[in-house]
Structures are given as structure tokens and as C-alpha cells.
Amino acid sequence: MSISRIYAVFIRQICLYKSNPTRIVSTFLWIIIDVILWGFITKYLGSLGKDTFSFVNIILGAIILWGFMTRIEHGLMMAFLEDIWSRNFINFFASPLKISEYLAGLVTTSITTGICGFSVMLSIAGLAFGYNIFKIGLFLLPFLLILFVFGMSMGIFVSALIFRLGPAAEWIGWPIPMVLSVFSGVFYPISTLPKFLQYFSKIIPASYVFESMRAILTGKLISGDPSTSLGTSLFIGFGLAFTYLLLIYFFFIRVYRYNLKHGTIARFHIE
Numbered sequence: 001m002s003i004s005r006i007y008a009v010f011i012r013q014i015c016l017y018k019s020n021p022t023r024i025v026s027t028f029l030w031i032i033i034d035v036i037l038w039g040f041i042t043k044y045l046g047s048l049g050k051d052t053f054s055f056v057n058i059i060l061g062a063i064i065l066w067g068f069m070t071r072i073e074h075g076l077m078m079a080f081l082e083d084i085w086s087r088n089f090i091n092f093f094a095s096p097l098k099i100s101e102y103l104a105g106l107v108t109t110s111i112t113t114g115i116c117g118f119s120v121m122l123s124i125a126g127l128a129f130g131y132n133i134f135k136i137g138l139f140l141l142p143f144l145l146i147l148f149v150f151g152m153s154m155g156i157f158v159s160a161l162i163f164r165l166g167p168a169a170e171w172i173g174w175p176i177p178m179v180l181s182v183f184s185g186v187f188y189p190i191s192t193l194p195k196f197l198q199y200f201s202k203i204i205p206a207s208y209v210f211e212s213m214r215a216i217l218t219g220k221l222i223s224g225d226p227s228t229s230l231g232t233s234l235f236i237g238f239g240l241a242f243t244y245l246l247l248i249y250f251f252f253i254r255v256y257r258y259n260l261k262h263g264t265i266a267r268f269h270i271e
Helices: 003-019 021-048 055-085 089-094 099-129 133-165 167-172 176-184 195-201 205-218 226-262 264-269
Strands: none
Touching (some): 003 099, 021 099, 055 133, 055 167, 133 167, 133 226, 176 195, 176 205, 205 226
16 A cells, blocks of 8 residues: 555645635535534533533533534545546546555545544534533543544445445445434434344444443443443444445445446446
């Protein structure tokens, strides 16, 4: 894998951002609105609830972490779509660039947008609502790692679907984070869901992050030894996320080879 080729893909995406300022606005607008909206909602709920319970710590923290994962998924998908829209997609695959290098370049772009979005959300939440996500402690690092790997998996998965079905399939990628949030326990414990949906939640890596976050912030740690229980939960979450990443990577490779075999890759030059 060539670092220079990965860097070339990354620089091209940065140039697309510079040439299209509206893309920068769209990257940050919705996450800013989310933090401000939910910040005021949690502030209001806090005025109604008990003094011993902080809605800001629970809900606003969940919004920030989920926004980070969403930015990773959408950032990777948008980088892939920009290459299609700019008619540059064929040029990449006509070069010595490998699929792994191309995807690594897209991932690097999504990391950049994800970190920038995460920083903006932390700044607004801290200045406007006095929220400090570092109350989670060192567990913040594995939380972010699991959400990053899972978001990257979802971004590659949606890109593979677009690659297979065509640019018109981009609509599939936008609602995925919202749908997954229902089963991931972003805003409520998994136990709130019906029993049959709880089984589905167990295969979603993000659910282990938000259940663990609530356990830490509310002091209601998972039964048994706290460190062991939380560690096991996060280990399962990371194992699932990494497994999905490997499977989806091979799925993308399979779609690429299918397009080459049937000549359907040429349609991305004219759509």
C-alpha cells in the first residue's frame, strides 16, 4: 500500500472542499443545529427533573458521540459521491491506484471531517451548556474507536451499494444513522426496547458504547466487577465493529470486480 497514493486521494478531496464551500457548510450545519437544539431540550428537562440527575451529561453526550459516528459514515460516503459527481471516478481506477489505497484515502478524509465536527460539537456544548465530555474519563478513547470503526464500516457499505446500484442509490446512506440509533440505545437504555428488538441491538457495536456510557455517568455500572463488565462490553463492541469492517471491505472488493467483469463501471463516467 502506497502512502503517496493514499495522500493523493486525500488531497483531491480537500481540494473539492475548497472549490465547493457549500460542502463545508453542510458538513457542520446539522451537527451544530443538533447540539444547540438538544442542549436547550436537555436544559429544560433538567429544570423539571431531579437535581441528582443530569440530562445534559446523558443526552448531550450521546448526541456528540453519535454525531461523530454519523460524520464518519456520511463523510466517507460524500467523498465517494464527489468522485462520481466530478466525473473523476474512472480516472482513479484507470491508474495504478489499488482499491485498498482508494478506500484508505476516503477514510482519511472522513477522519478529518469527523474530528473537525467532533471538535465543533465539543466547543459549542462546552461554551453554551457547560458540558464536558471528558467526565467519561479514559473510556472516551475506546468509545470513539468503536464508533469510528463502525461508522467507517457503514460508510464503505453504503459506497459499495452506490457502486453496485448507481448514484441514484445515495438516498440509502442518509437515513442509516437515524435507523440504527433506534436500536443502538443512543437516547434510552436497550431494556426500553421490546424483547425481540433487544436481540437485534446486541449485534450493533454502538449499543455497547451507549450502554457503557450511561452506566458510567449514572453510577449504575454493569453487574459484577465494574472494570471487567465494562471491559468485556467494549471488547464485544470493538470485535463486532472490526468484523463488520472486514466483511464490508471484501463486499466492496466483490462489487468492484463485478462492475469490471460486466462493464458497468463505465456508467459512472456518464451519470
